[in-house]
Structure formats: C-alpha cells, structure tokens
Amino acid sequence: MKFKGTDKYVATDDLQMAVNASVALQRPLLIKGEPGTGKTLLAEEVAASLGMRLIQWHVKSTTKAQQGLYEYDAVSRLRDSQLGDDKVHDINNYIRQGKLWQAFQSDEQVVLLIDEVDKADIEFPNDLLVELDKMEFFVYETGETVKAKHRPIIIITSNNEKELPDAFLRRCFFHFINFPDRDTMKQIIDVHYPNIQLNLVNEALDIFFEVREINGLRKKPSTSELIDWLKLLMADDIPDEILKNRDNSKAIPPLYGALLKNEQDVHMLERLAFMHRREQR
Known part of the structure; x- marks a missing residue:
C-alpha cells in the first residue's frame, strides 16, 4: 500500500515520497514545519488512507517517556492493600498501558502519532531510542518483555521549539513541510x-x-x-x-x-x- 494523499488532505509529491520511504525503511517519520501546515493531520490521513487505526500520543512539557510505555500505580496498590482488596495480589491491576504498549500489542498494524515531541524535556527523545529501534521494552514490575506484534508506522511531529538529539535523528526519516505555494x-x-x-x-x-x-x-x-x-x-x-x-x-x-x-x-x-x-x- 502506498500513501497518495486523500480527498481531505493535499500531499505534495515530496511528502508522499517521505511517508512511503519511512514505511519501506521501517523508520519513524520525523515531520517538521511551521505550525498550522498540517503535520498532525498528516498522521490522521495516513491512517485513513492505509485503512489503519490511529493511536495518538500528544506530548506536553511535563510528559515523560516512561508514560508512553506504561505507568505503575504503587499508591493505589498500597491503598487497596490496607483495605484488604483481593485485586492487590495481581500487580497487573495497577499497570496502565501507554501509547507505545497499545501500538505494540495491537493485533493489526497501526499508525502511531507522537505529536510535538519537542515540547518535552530534552532527554525525552533519547529515552525512547531503544524502544523505537528494537520495538520492545521491559516491564520491571512483572518481569515481562513487551514486543511489537506488528511494527507500527510511526509519525513524529516537531515545531522546532528545541533541537533534537543526533542519536534520535539518526533513527528517523526526516521531512520538512515547506509552506505551500x-x-x-x-x-x-x-x-x-x-x-x-x-x-x-x-x-x-x-x-x-x-x-x-x-x-x-x-x-x-x-x-x-x-x-x-x-x-x-x-x-x-x-x-x-x-x-x-x-x-x-x-x-x-x-x-x-x-x-x-x-x-x-x-x-x-x-x-x-x-x-x-x-x-x-
């Protein structure tokens, strides 16, 4: 399947080539451009064009990379333990899957949008290097390794608010959306x-x-x-x-x-x- 734009999204030849190249290389597509040039909308239309489900992870200044993997709610488990709740014996009841986990565990290939990655701390991209490269991560609380059933199509957007690490850039296929003529x-x-x-x-x-x-x-x-x-x-x-x-x-x-x-x-x-x-x- 090739992305050729949609009835709702005008994609230039260069942009279509970038999307299809990242899919062929199995590398995340890093999209930069002025705010309002359709970077986020691109992920929605790629998913629609290819008939895939879209999982969106909107990054904020307080977002940590770990949240994209999973979060362990130790406070709730402690409270349930004090109340004598039976579910405290299964630690999985206190682990909340992040967007990457959801994408990795999907029974079909999905499109994963990591939106405005430059909003987070400078270490945020580096903290995802291994997971995006190997398509797996380790859950320390349960001792299991979560591996991607199907490698998701990953689209990462940036507004150039801060420089991204070179090690992160090396793992991406880059495209800058020029302002439309x-x-x-x-x-x-x-x-x-x-x-x-x-x-x-x-x-x-x-x-x-x-x-x-x-x-x-x-x-x-x-x-x-x-x-x-x-x-x-x-x-x-x-x-x-x-x-x-x-x-x-x-x-x-x-x-x-x-x-x-x-x-x-x-x-x-x-x-x-x-x-x-x-x-x-």
Missing part, C-alpha cells in the same frame, strides 16, 4: 471549500501572502488560519470587491483576528498604514 494553497482551499468563488480566493490569497511577506511579524499566518479566515469571509458574505479595492492606507485586512494572533503584529500593520498615509500626502 499559491497553487498548492488553492488546492487546499478547494478541498475545504469546493464551491467558494474563485475571485474571492484570488483576492484573499493576495492579501494573505502580502501579510506573510511583512518582515518582523512574530507569528506569520498559517494555512489553518487562512482556512478560518475564508470561512469568516464567506459567513459574513463579504464580496471580493471589498478585498480587491481595499484601502492600503488602512493596512489591516477585514476580520484580521483570524490571521493575526498577537497585538504586536496588529500594531506593526497599523504603523505600516500610518507610514503609507504619510507618503501619500
């Missing part, structure tokens, strides 16, 4: 809004890429924000003439709250508008 962006819009007016798309894209090209923005608008903005433009029934004939001296696009996410960027566009007005005098 105008033609690819039109295809993405067509997937979400197949009946949208072409003129509205063209005028909205002009403004969108114009805003992205402004130097000094703290948060450039992403693909997901463009999709939200278009949804608002259609909901408010804003004609494309308003975008086309927009007064450049105002600079701020209509419904800008869907595109700009902090006051510094809004103030920057306001300053640019002020400078434009002065030049026109």
Whole structure:
C-alpha cells in the first residue's frame, strides 16, 4: 500500500515520497514545519488512507517517556492493600498501558502519532531510542518483555521549539513541510471549500501572502488560519470587491483576528498604514 494523499488532505509529491520511504525503511517519520501546515493531520490521513487505526500520543512539557510505555500505580496498590482488596495480589491491576504498549500489542498494524515531541524535556527523545529501534521494552514490575506484534508506522511531529538529539535523528526519516505555494494553497482551499468563488480566493490569497511577506511579524499566518479566515469571509458574505479595492492606507485586512494572533503584529500593520498615509500626502 502506498500513501497518495486523500480527498481531505493535499500531499505534495515530496511528502508522499517521505511517508512511503519511512514505511519501506521501517523508520519513524520525523515531520517538521511551521505550525498550522498540517503535520498532525498528516498522521490522521495516513491512517485513513492505509485503512489503519490511529493511536495518538500528544506530548506536553511535563510528559515523560516512561508514560508512553506504561505507568505503575504503587499508591493505589498500597491503598487497596490496607483495605484488604483481593485485586492487590495481581500487580497487573495497577499497570496502565501507554501509547507505545497499545501500538505494540495491537493485533493489526497501526499508525502511531507522537505529536510535538519537542515540547518535552530534552532527554525525552533519547529515552525512547531503544524502544523505537528494537520495538520492545521491559516491564520491571512483572518481569515481562513487551514486543511489537506488528511494527507500527510511526509519525513524529516537531515545531522546532528545541533541537533534537543526533542519536534520535539518526533513527528517523526526516521531512520538512515547506509552506505551500499559491497553487498548492488553492488546492487546499478547494478541498475545504469546493464551491467558494474563485475571485474571492484570488483576492484573499493576495492579501494573505502580502501579510506573510511583512518582515518582523512574530507569528506569520498559517494555512489553518487562512482556512478560518475564508470561512469568516464567506459567513459574513463579504464580496471580493471589498478585498480587491481595499484601502492600503488602512493596512489591516477585514476580520484580521483570524490571521493575526498577537497585538504586536496588529500594531506593526497599523504603523505600516500610518507610514503609507504619510507618503501619500
């Protein structure tokens, strides 16, 4: 089976090749790119395309690698022991399987998403090296070794918040999702809004890429924000003439709250508008 994108996800040829290469090599696929470029959605669509179940592990700043394997609840076992509960005699009652354990023990091959791996501590990737490489881990409390019945397709996403260890990178197939060009962006819009007016798309894209090209923005608008903005433009029934004939001296696009996410960027566009007005005098 080959991943070729889906009706809901526009995958470039390079991205399709990266997914299929990682499957062929049986290595985790490490995906980087700007926030909002569809890294997490990729795992969902790969699973849908290949007809596999998706197991998602969303990493947080407090997440530890051990949690992906299993967690042993010694406190609950101690409490049950004091209460005389019979289940205390079976330690398995106090072991909670993590996402990797679930993926390893699945009776069929699954897609495992390790989302935003760079949010965790710098040692987090290193702590998973052996498990991802050998597809097994040891449970100290029971003395058993958990081995993968079927090697899962592993997709790991990163927003480049911190550098990942070289030893971890060596075990992955890497792909950087470049920001979509105008033609690819039109295809993405067509997937979400197949009946949208072409003129509205063209005028909205002009403004969108114009805003992205402004130097000094703290948060450039992403693909997901463009999709939200278009949804608002259609909901408010804003004609494309308003975008086309927009007064450049105002600079701020209509419904800008869907595109700009902090006051510094809004103030920057306001300053640019002020400078434009002065030049026109």
